[in-house]
Amino acid sequence: MPKSKSSESQDQATSRYSIRAVERTLRLLSMLSDGKRRTLTELSEAIGLSSSTTFRILVTLERNRYVERDGQSGYYQLGLACLELAQAYHIGSDIRQAALPELEKLRDETKETVHLAVLDKMEVVYIEKLSGLCAVQVMSSRVGGRLPAYCTGLGKVLLAYSDPQRVRAHFEQTGLVPYTAATIQKVDDLMAHLEEVRRQGYALDRGEHEAEVRCVAAPVFDGTGEVVAAISVAGPAGRMEPLASRTDIIERTLSAARTISSRLGHREVRQEVHPYSSQDGHKGRSSGLG
Amino acid sequence: MPKSKSSESQDQATSRYSIRAVERTLRLLSMLSDGKRRTLTELSEAIGLSSSTTFRILVTLERNRYVERDGQSGYYQLGLACLELAQAYHIGSDIRQAALPELEKLRDETKETVHLAVLDKMEVVYIEKLSGLCAVQVMSSRVGGRLPAYCTGLGKVLLAYSDPQRVRAHFEQTGLVPYTAATIQKVDDLMAHLEEVRRQGYALDRGEHEAEVRCVAAPVFDGTGEVVAAISVAGPAGRMEPLASRTDIIERTLSAARTISSRLGHREVRQEVHPYSSQDGHKGRSSGLG
DNA sequence: AATAGTTTTTCATACAATGAAAAATGATGG
DNA sequence: CCATCATTTTTCATTGTATGAAAAACTATT
Secondary structure, eight states, X not given: OOOOOSOGGGGTTOOTTOOHHHHHHHHHHHHTTTOOOBOHHHHHHHHTOOHHHHHHXXXXXXXTTSEEEEGGGTEEEEOHXXXXXXXXXXXXXXXHHHHHHHHHHHHHHHOSEEEEEEEETTEEEEEXXXXXXXXXXXXXXXXXXXXXXXXXXXXXXXXXXXXXXXHHHHHHHHOOOOSSTTXXXXXXXXXXXXXXXXXXXXXXXXSSSSTTEEEEEEEEEOTTSOEEEEEEEEEEHHHHOSGXXXXXXXXXXXXXXHHHHHHTTOOOOSOSOOOOOOSOOSSOOSGGGO | OOOOOSOOSTTOSOOTTOOHXXXXXXXXXXXXXXOOOBOHHHHHHHHTOOHHHHHHHHHHHHHTTSEEEEGGGTEEEEOHHHHHHHHHHHHHOHHHHHHHHHHHHHHHHHOSEEEEEEXXXXXXXXXXXXXXXXXXXXXOOOTTOEEESTTSHHHHHXXXXXXXXXXXXXXXXXXXXXXXXXXXXXXXXXXXXXXXHHHHTSEEEESSSSTTEEEXXXXXXXXXXXXXXXXEEEEEHHHHOSGGGOHHHHHHHHHHHHXXXXXXXXXXXXXXXXXXXXXXXXXXXSTTOO
């Protein structure tokens, strides 16, 4: 058997104060975060640690219900404690607290699926999802799930209020993977589009990630004027088309976003629809937009 | 005798293979699981470690998004990674997968809130919740949340199929805290009630935890014949009363539970009657209705 | 500006985490 | 049924790393 050729120098930027054992543990957890079951051997090979060390980490996690074993088969998977953490995250999240009532209202008004999301490492992470009242659900989104930012309404809004330099640098490095015919594929196009989104104050998604999905997304500001989240209304093309003309949906989405923002302490200095002569191109300060 | 003469005073039952640093980390996480924000000092005092150690744990968690800091205020709270873990837990959970379609059907049929839960350490942990279609929600249940088992429909079902010895021993030690006038308060009463629940094949809750809530719960079996979960339909007293006469709801709940069980490989034949206390079939049989 | 209360950093040391390898367990199949 | 292989648990010696103490850098609060 070939000794795991995977470079164990993978510990890379282990920052000055982080604890190795803990770091390894968290890596193991995130390794299990695809929901697949794995054996000890698989895990220890994947993470590049000896089976004894991996075993001890797993024992510790198991004792605390972060992983559980599938009966006698010996397969490991995530455990109950993970659910409890998520609940706690939700309880502690101002943003979600502030948004929930508005999201419900928005869902009831539009009958479509509404989302709340934040940006992390240039990806969209869904914080909340309220499924639409009509018929079948086809949205692939999940609370806690990640999607690329550049091809979703939520993501584009969030990117639009991020530092353009960083955005460009990131996507020039990673590239823009096309999911549908509508996916933006060139970084230049993306940057131009983001500027427009910022000018408009909202983003539209015309099936850039899932061909049949259309969506309207708007930014949520906090007390410091930063964009901390975004909300969206999404539905099948059939009901949302033509998107730009559904000013009712756009208006309601923007309105909900404004309400949530104000609940987070955001003072509307001016309307967000203003020319683009910013002093500071850095963080998305709404006052700096004008 | 193992040579463990070491004083494991503080770290209590640290099992043979668990890793101290990891154990501490997980305790810190569960400490944050009430959603409250805390400072480093608060946390280090609460967990009984030096501020430097606590700091290093937190740094490691933060790097991996398991905790985040509330701006400059320095307050720590759970982070995004927690959400992702929960999503992964759901994906990997057979039980939830098997149950979801039936739960949706049950919700639509009854218009009430339906739950899926498992037992952990004599507590009910909610795995899934689908809110009722009618009006206001008053249920305090949350996915990932815990409630005492002895005063909820789900809990009573799950206890009814657990080892009575253990159940009795546990509650004799912890006692039965009364939440409402209807809460069972004596262990003997509880045990007698559980036996009945088992005979019936389902449990009713007449406001034993929340005065205004009524609920019907039924067990879910897996391929080995074990009860691995329970489902319930719950709603306000006004709509559910008189509970025992709502045979429609009871029937539908039992039926859904049977379908889920069979999807988990449970064979309906009454083969695996547990050795002790072998009354009549404790399967989801409907003879005991009314 | 001075003080008190935090959070970060440094540092020396003990001991806890680690990999290797041996023992136990379990699966396969001839 | 035993022999073979694969995987999981346990043991063990070693070192490196996690740790508490204490000092330094910050932040309020007055």
